[in-house]
Amino acid sequence: MSRHAAARETSQLDRRLEALNSATELASGVLPEEILAGVLQVLDRASSRRSLSGDHTVVGFFGATGSGKSSLFNAVSGEEIATAAVRRPTTTEPLAGIWGVQGSDALLDWLEVRKRHAAAPIKGFADDDTGLILLDLPDFDSTRAANREIVQRMVGLVDVLVWVLDPQKYADAAVHNDFLAPLSSHGAVTIVVLNQIDRLPEHEVRPVLESLTAILARDGLGKVQVLGASAVLGTGVDKVRAAIRQVAMQRKAMSQRLAADVTLAAARLAEASGLPTGGTTAAGGGTAAGATAAAKARLAGELAAAANVPLVVDAVARSYRLEATRRTGWPVTRWLARFRPDPLRRLNLRREGAKPELNRTSLPPAGAPEQARTDAAVREFAEAASAGAPG
Known part of the structure; x- marks a missing residue:
């Protein structure tokens, strides 16, 4: 095995061992102690074997x-x-x-x-x-x-x-x-x-x-x-x-052996967690339903509303219609349009030459209703995306 291949295999094994250790820490106090003890033995053996002789x-x-x-x-x-x-x-x-x-x-x-x-x-x-x-x-x-x-x-x-x-x-x-x-x-x-x-x-x-x-x-x-x-x-x-x-x-046997141990330990953790070990992702079988397109769209819509995005979009549309009238409308309508305020200017969103990071808008700051709406939207999205997963 070449040095590059050996280094790549070692790096991959490092990542898998770190992930298994993280999973074990997260499962502490949740999964049965005998399952966690077996996984900890795998981690301990891997650390000892790798430190002795490659x-x-x-x-x-x-x-x-x-x-x-x-x-x-x-x-x-x-x-x-x-x-x-x-x-x-x-x-x-x-x-x-x-x-x-x-x-x-x-x-x-x-x-x-x-x-x-x-x-x-x-x-x-x-x-x-x-x-x-x-x-x-x-x-x-x-x-x-x-x-x-x-x-x-x-x-x-x-x-x-x-x-x-x-x-x-x-x-x-x-x-x-x-x-x-x-x-x-x-x-x-x-x-x-x-x-x-x-x-x-x-x-x-x-x-x-x-x-x-x-x-x-x-x-x-x-x-x-x-x-x-x-x-x-x-x-x-x-x-x-x-x-x-x-x-x-x-000279791959040690890494292959330890990688197989990690695979087996991870499967036991998954089984104890109620997760399927065959790679299925069906909701209700211990796997999260996942973020669907509809759930993402609904979350984006709720967050946009809480951030006053619809108000800005409406102001942009009315501002460009007004500007179009001023440039291409009948003489009388062009004259009357001069007396109508620009919606974007009223929101302080249309200042030529101003730096965006220094320009304050007139949009109302998020209040309690907007924050509550944001919290509710995130919570509903999380519940929909994790439906079917174990506690």
Whole structure:
């Protein structure tokens, strides 16, 4: 990504975070505290993540028990970093594989990752300036509450989410309902890998991948990358590695992740406010009716009347008719017109050479009736424009 594109994306994220913060402040004391607490967590995470490191991309490997997550993590890394077991899950705390850019300690401290491994370079994968960090995480369906808590926390922190599924449980409601569907706005930073395709007959691999893609589309992740792989045989591992490398080299994952968090938080605020989240603007559905042309015209007319505009318009019309008579009328009417006062001069609005900012008119100042009329006009316009919006 070019420097200009990166700066533009950062500026846009700044504006969105500021807007979300303003919305949260306005909603304080109005919306439920649990909703506001969740939004404040998003703002706090965004501030912390951006202050730590923009040179690193954190990629988390998530999966169920038996999905081969750690084996795929090792296969992608090119070495046995994580301990993999056949019969039982062995990942009980996050493990980091680190490539390239130095200075990741503060970021990993924030992520609460104690186990760290400086991985050896892999040709065509993690260059010295990639700044890639891969995390092998506990199983999301672990029987240990502490493991599940780690996964829940990491789902909200990592820049890129790699979901490792297997042919037996790829349609499991636990991963789709609890994780993938709620994060449908995070498609740009999500990769789904169907591991263990070596356990399927060759003619079934494509139908299973298509089935998984269809399920993800129903979750709102229709554009997410879906890759097939076998950590045991090495099939498809290069494609998984290339997808991760591409994300790391673009250096957009952190901003995309935070932008998706803002989108999700804003949607929750809108839902709690009674506003529609699908972009509709129909009155009565939680969205203001808006300022119609008729309402604008009525407001303009009332304000003009309160400011004596009709009086000035009438004076202008009579003054120009009188001037026309003086110049083009019959001799007798021209002579009589000389004795008729000019309406504009009577209002002190027709003084040649006078500076408008120094010239006082004879228009009566706005009194209590005019001010009351103005207040009523503005109030009626505001009520008409906001009809249908929640309190």
